[in-house]
Amino acid sequence: MSDTAYPLDTMTAALHAARQRSPLVHCITNFVAMNMAANAVLAIGASPAMVHAEEEAAEFAAIADALTVNIGTLSSDWLAGMLAAATSAQRNGKPWVLDPVAHQATAFRREATARLLALRPAAIRGNASEILALSGGASRAQGVDSRDAVEVAEEGAVRLARTLGxxxxxxxxxxxxxxxxxxxxxxxxxxWMPRVTAMGCAQTCVMGALLAVLPGQPFEAAATALAMFKQAGERAARDATGPGSFHWRFIDTLAAIDELQPRAP
Structure with missing residues (x-):
């Protein structure tokens, strides 16, 4: 499979639409990621809401423009909220993104991920080890960090995308x-990006914001989120002296991006 051309017009339109429309993004993410994820969503002009209680998750998912689900700090109570929100999103035609953090680590996580996958997320974002394991491959990861190269996960990702639609x-x-x-x-x-906690989790929430303004174009919405983070990371690193100074520069740079310039390898 050869790479397609970057859909630049659609990607740029998605970025501008997020800034103009400020979609409401229902973010069920982990304790570690909440602050970083909320700031990243705000930086692109969208509105984050961290709502995870089972008692209100379904109702809120119906109100929101998009949903993101991250299983990083999973518990039974949180899983109930995730399932309620994803069910509501599916029922109400709201796009949602799954971030299956370390889903391969324990039986509880594997079962939770299987139940969430059955609710048909529009997009799945994960590191190479997570996607490799999700597609049935043998991952070297033992926790949340990736120990596998992206290219090793590519074939499985293609197969998984076809299987799950x-x-x-x-x-x-x-x-x-x-x-x-x-x-x-x-x-x-x-x-510096892997040295700042919750960078990937924040990207999942930004992906949700872009899905909200491109609900029928998940490929283009996800492409926009990936391009924005690569671009912001590269620019923020120019003056950063460590992960701390990179962190705030990244948020500032993300907020300043007006034109996308994705770079092929």
Whole structure:
């Protein structure tokens, strides 16, 4: 499968639409990621809401423009909220993104991920080890960190996208995106990015914001999120002296992006 051309017009339109429309993004993410994810969503002009209680998750998912589900700090109570929200999103035609953090680590996570996948997310974003394991491959990961190269997960990602009828984003040094028929790769970013906690989790929530303004185009929405993070990371790294100074520069740079310039490997 050869890479398709970057859909630049659609990607740029999605970025501008997010800034103009400020879609409401229902973010069920983990404790570690909440602050970073909310700031990233705000930086692109969207509105984040961290709502995870089972008692209100379904109702809120029906109100929101998009939903994102991240299983990083999973518990039984949170899983009930996730399932209620995803069921509501599906019922109400709201696009949603799944981030299956370390789903391969325990039986509880594997079962939770299987139940969430049955609710048909529009997009799945994960690191190479997570996507490799999700597609049935043998991952070397033992926790949340990826120990596998993106290219090792690409074939499985394509197969998984076709099987599930969804978009798969594999993030790493060079990101890979596929819907089973088309594929794209994104270079750029910075070595500081894996040193800042919740960077990938925040990207999942931004992907949800872009899905909200491109609900019928998950491939283009995901491509926009990947391009934005690579571009912001590369720019933020120019003056950063460590992960702390990179962190706030990344948020500032993300907020300043007005034109997307994706870079192929």
């Amino acid at each position: 969804t978009v798969i984003a594999v993030t790493g040094e060079v990101d890979f995106l596929t819907d089973g028929e088309r594929s794209l790769r994104f270079a750029g970013g910075s070595p």
